[in-house]
Every structure is written in C-alpha cells, then in structure tokens.
Amino acid sequence: MSVTAGSDGIKDITTPLTDADVQSLKAGDRVRISGVIYTARDAAHGRLLPLIEKGEKLPIDVKGAIIYYTGPTPPQPGQVIGAIGPTTASRMDKFTPALLKLGLKGTMGKGYRGQPVKDALREYRGVYFGAIGGAGAVLSRHIKTAEFVAYEDLGTEAIRRLEVEAFPAIVINDCHGGDLYQDGQKQYARE
Amino acid sequence: MTRDVHVSAIADAVKKLCMEANVSLEPDVLRAFDRALTTERSPAGRQVLQILKDNAELARTKRIPYCQDTGMVVCFVELGQDVHVTGGGLEAAINEGIRQGYKEGYLRASIVKSPFDRVNTGDNTPGVVHVDVTPGAALKIMIMAKGGGCENRSRYTMLTPAAGLPGVKDFVIECVKTAGPDACPPLILGVGIGGTFEKAAILSKKALFRELGSPNPDPMVDALEKELLDKANRLGIGPQGYGGDTTSLGIHILTYPCHITSLPVAVTIECHAHRHKEVTL
Ligand code: SF4
Numbered sequence: 001m002s003v004t005a006g007s008d009g010i011k012d013i014t015t016p017l018t019d020a021d022v023q024s025l026k027a028g029d030r031v032r033i034s035g036v037i038y039t040a041r042d043a044a045h046g047r048l049l050p051l052i053e054k055g056e057k058l059p060i061d062v063k064g065a066i067i068y069y070t071g072p073t074p075p076q077p078g079q080v081i082g083a084i085g086p087t088t089a090s091r092m093d094k095f096t097p098a099l100l101k102l103g104l105k106g107t108m109g110k111g112y113r114g115q116p117v118k119d120a121l122r123e124y125r126g127v128y129f130g131a132i133g134g135a136g137a138v139l140s141r142h143i144k145t146a147e148f149v150a151y152e153d154l155g156t157e158a159i160r161r162l163e164v165e166a167f168p169a170i171v172i173n174d175c176h177g178g179d180l181y182q183d184g185q186k187q188y189a190r191e
Numbered sequence: 192m193t194r195d196v197h198v199s200a201i202a203d204a205v206k207k208l209c210m211e212a213n214v215s216l217e218p219d220v221l222r223a224f225d226r227a228l229t230t231e232r233s234p235a236g237r238q239v240l241q242i243l244k245d246n247a248e249l250a251r252t253k254r255i256p257y258c259q260d261t262g263m264v265v266c267f268v269e270l271g272q273d274v275h276v277t278g279g280g281l282e283a284a285i286n287e288g289i290r291q292g293y294k295e296g297y298l299r300a301s302i303v304k305s306p307f308d309r310v311n312t313g314d315n316t317p318g319v320v321h322v323d324v325t326p327g328a329a330l331k332i333m334i335m336a337k338g339g340g341c342e343n344r345s346r347y348t349m350l351t352p353a354a355g356l357p358g359v360k361d362f363v364i365e366c367v368k369t370a371g372p373d374a375c376p377p378l379i380l381g382v383g384i385g386g387t388f389e390k391a392a393i394l395s396k397k398a399l400f401r402e403l404g405s406p407n408p409d410p411m412v413d414a415l416e417k418e419l420l421d422k423a424n425r426l427g428i429g430p431q432g433y434g435g436d437t438t439s440l441g442i443h444i445l446t447y448p449c450h451i452t453s454l455p456v457a458v459t460i461e462c463h464a465h466r467h468k469e470v471t472l
Contacts, residue, residue, distance in 0.1 A: 043309075071259060071299065072299070073299040082255060082259065083258060084259050090373065110340070110372060112373060130433070132243075133372075133431060134338075134464040135242050136255070137249040137253065137255040138246040155311060168242075170235070181432050184233070184427070184429060184433045184434020186434075188434045189425065189427030190425040191425065
C-alpha cells in the first residue's frame with residue numbers, strides 16, 4: 001500500500017501506484033508524492049501516441065506511473081532543475097486514455113480534463129492530480145534528481161525521470177467520478 | 192532637439208527587465224495577494240495564496256523563475272518623437288535584449304519559429320512589440336512575460352451596439368468562467384472595449400500595465416471594473432479553481448471611440464504570475 005494518511009490530514013503517496021492506491025484517493029484529497037515520476041507534455045505525447053498505436057515499446061514503463069505535465073526552466077549551475085510548475089492538462093486529453101489503458105495510474109497538471117479522460121479514469125482506475133500552477137520555484141524544491149530518459153532534442157518538452165520528495169498536489173479527478181473543480185466551485189459560488 | 196539612444200542601451204535595458212520580471216513580482220501583485228488572504232473563505236484557497244507568496248519570495252531571493260512558463264515577451268514602447276535610435280533597428284534591439292536576458296537568466300525558451308512546423312527558436316525571440324510615438328524625448332519600455340496557459344484563454348467578440356453594456360458584462364464574466372482553472376487563477380483581466388478588432392485586442396494587453404488595485408481614472412469605468420470584479424469573485428472558482436472567493440485579483444479596462452455599427456470587446460486573460468516591469472531611458 002503506497003498511500004498513507006499523514007497526521008496532518010495530508011496523504012503520503014509513494015510511486016508506483018496500484019489500483020487499490022488509486023481507489024483510496026478522493027477528489028479534494030491533499031497529497032504529498034514521493035518516488036519517481038516522469039515529465040511529458042505536448043510534443044512528447046505526440047511521439048508516444050504512434051508507438052502506442054503500433055503496439056511498440058515506450059521509452060518509459062507507464063505501469064503504475066505518474067506523468068507530470070510540465071516544461072521546466074533550465075537549471076542554473078548547481079541546481080537540479082529550474083522552475084517546474086504544471087502546464088494545462090487538457091492539451092494532453094487526446095493522448096491520456098490510451099496511456100491509462102496501458103496501466104498509467106496518475107497524471108498531474110492544471111485545469112479541466114475532458115469527459116473521455118474522466119471516463120478513462122473510471123474504467124482503468126486512474127487519478128488526475130492538480131499541482132499549483134505558477135508555483136514553479138516552490139515546486140522545484142521537491143525535485144531531488146532529474147535526468148533525461150527520452151526525446152532530449154525536445155528541450156523543455158523532453159521526457160525526464162524525476163525523483164521527487166513530498167511533492168504537494170491535490171486530487172482533482174478520482175476514479176469514482178469525483179471532481180474537485182465542480183465541488184469547490186459549487187461550494188463557494190455566491191449568486 | 193533630438194536625443195540619441197544607442198541600440199545597445201535598449202538591448203541592455205530589455206535584458207534586465209526580462210531577467211528581473213521573471214524572478215521578482217512587482218509590489219502591486221504581492222499586495223493583491225495580501226488583500227485576497229484577508230477575504231478568502233476557502234482553506235484550500237488561502238493555502239494556495241500563501242504558497243504563491245512563498246513562491247514569490249523564493250523566486251526573488253534564489254533567483255529561480257516564479258513560473259516555469261517564462262512567457263512570450265510583450266513589449267510596449269513609448270518612443271518620444273525627438274528620440275533618435277542609433278546603431279541599428281529598435282525592434283532588433285529589443286529582440287537582442289530578450290535573447291540575452293532569457294539566456295543569462297536561465298529562462299525557458301517557449302517560442303516556436305512557425306505556428307506550423309513548431310520548431311523552437313531556442314532563445315525565446317521574437318517578442319511582440321507595440322510602439323506608440325509620443326511627444327518629447329523620453330523612451331519608455333514596458334515589458335510583460337506573458338504566460339501561454341492564460342493567454343490561450345483570451346477571447347474577442349464583436350457585439351452589436353444594441354447588446355450594450357449588459358452584453359459587455361456578460362462576455363467578460365463568460366471569459367472568466369471558460370478560463371477557469373486552466374489559466375491559473377487568481378486571474379487578472381485586461382479588457383479593451385471599442386476601437387476596431389485589433390485596437391480592442393491591443394488595449395486589452397495595455398490595460399494590464401496599470402498598477403493592480405489602482406482606480407481607473409474614469410469614474411464610470413472604475414465602477415464597471417469593480418462590479419465585474421465582484422461578479423467574477425462570486426463565481427466560486429477560487430485560487431487554482433479549488434473553490435473560493437479569489438477568482439480574480441483585478442479587472443482593468445481601456446476604452447476607445449468606435450464605429451457606429453461596432454462594439455468590439457477583447458479580454459486578455461493574465462494569471463497571478465503577472466510579470467511586468469518598465470523603464471524609461
Ligand atoms: S498561466 Fe501563468 S502561472 Fe499558470 S503556468 Fe502559465 S504563466 Fe505560469
């Protein structure tokens with residue numbers, strides 16, 4: 001079991017994730033993620049899709065993994081990585097169901113997901129985390145190591161393997177149909 | 192009397208503005224975070240605002256970019272008509288400054304050369320440059336590092352004059368709703384009303400340079416800004432869209448005369464990473 005509840009009400013998550021881990025997460029849960037996660041965004045997804053369609057091996061093992069949608073700034077000398085906040089997730093909607101089908105358990109970004117992604121989260125048991133958009137400097141402190149694993153020619157859009165420690169996030173869409181964006185807005189809307 | 196300004200001074204100034212803007216938020220934005228913290232009811236929302244403040248502090252002290260999307264540089268220049276730019280072209284000098292600033296500041300190169308082949312230019316150039324020629328011999332350069340996520344939710348509409356003020360209000364609020372969590376709320380809105388299609392869009396960008404929280408000099412427009420801000424903050428979207436009262440930190444409007452048949456409205460969506468700086472040479 002790699003999800004445990006901290007005494008402060010925040011859930012600690014260690015990758016990789018199992019179906020049971022995913023099922024224990026609910027929209028609105030605050031989490032701290034530790035372990036290995038991968039970065040990929042528009043261009044990298046664009047290269048993964050044809051491989052999936054042809055049934056070829058992917059450069060990363062997506063089983064149980066979390067993909068973080070981000071394009072960091074270059075590290076300064078002596079830094080592991082530069083600023084590293086999330087990018088808009090909906091641009092990856094086209095690719096996400098196919099990856100979830102292959103066993104990907106988590107995606108992390110910011111902003112709404114489309115219905116096909118939410119359906120796929122239910123069907124294949126996946127979870128969508130929100131990271132704080134624009135908190136690039138704070139989030140960089142939670143990255144312990146960063147290395148390229150594929151498509152280095154894409155620069156900021158390359159696939160990286162990150163070791164993260166207590167990376168703060170929140171569950172936006174769970175595998176039970178829960179949606180923090182909808183719930184939160186309903187709770188605070190004033191007509 | 193004309194005054195000579197060499198392109199190297201312009202490039203140097205732009206370089207510094209780009210590097211500073213990306214690590215050091217202006218005090219108007221930080222004050223807006225503090226104001227929001229006093230009114231935000233949602234615990235998750237307050238926590239986000241606090242992290243944004245911490246992020247600003249860390250960015251400034253460690254010189255890590257505030258946000259990894261270090262933006263496309265949008266540059267407004269007020270070029271005094273008595274200024275003589277020497278040694279090369281004005282726009283080339285601005286782009287040289289961007290090139291140097293993004294390299295030296297370890298900022299992200301986020302610009303592709305062609306909208307079709309999408310090959311990165313590697314140095315975040317070119318920027319988007321707007322020049323106004325003004326009386327006098329001053330050269331004012333204002334830059335904004337404009338994030339893509341929020342820019343992508345910017346919108347334009349051409350209303351009929353009959354749609355009037357209510358139509359404008361509905362459109363602006365609609366823009367906030369569709370931007371939602373995608374544009375990293377709390378948002379700042381620049382709204383251009385009037386002119387022509389392109390004039391309204393440029394005004395919507397320019398409006399963002401006014402000090403956040405300062406009143407609009409036109410009392411009628413000021414009241415409209417406040418009404419829209421209140422409406423936006425009643426939507427419940429809140430910081431990062433997690434639910435809350437702080438969906439927007441400010442709505443700034445610029446207007447311009449327009450044709451008897453037209454009511455153009457452009458809305459630039461800006462995020463809390465409102466990185467703007469200016470200098471007068
Ligand atoms: S919308 Fe703004 S805060 Fe969010 S990722 Fe883009 S530039 Fe950063």
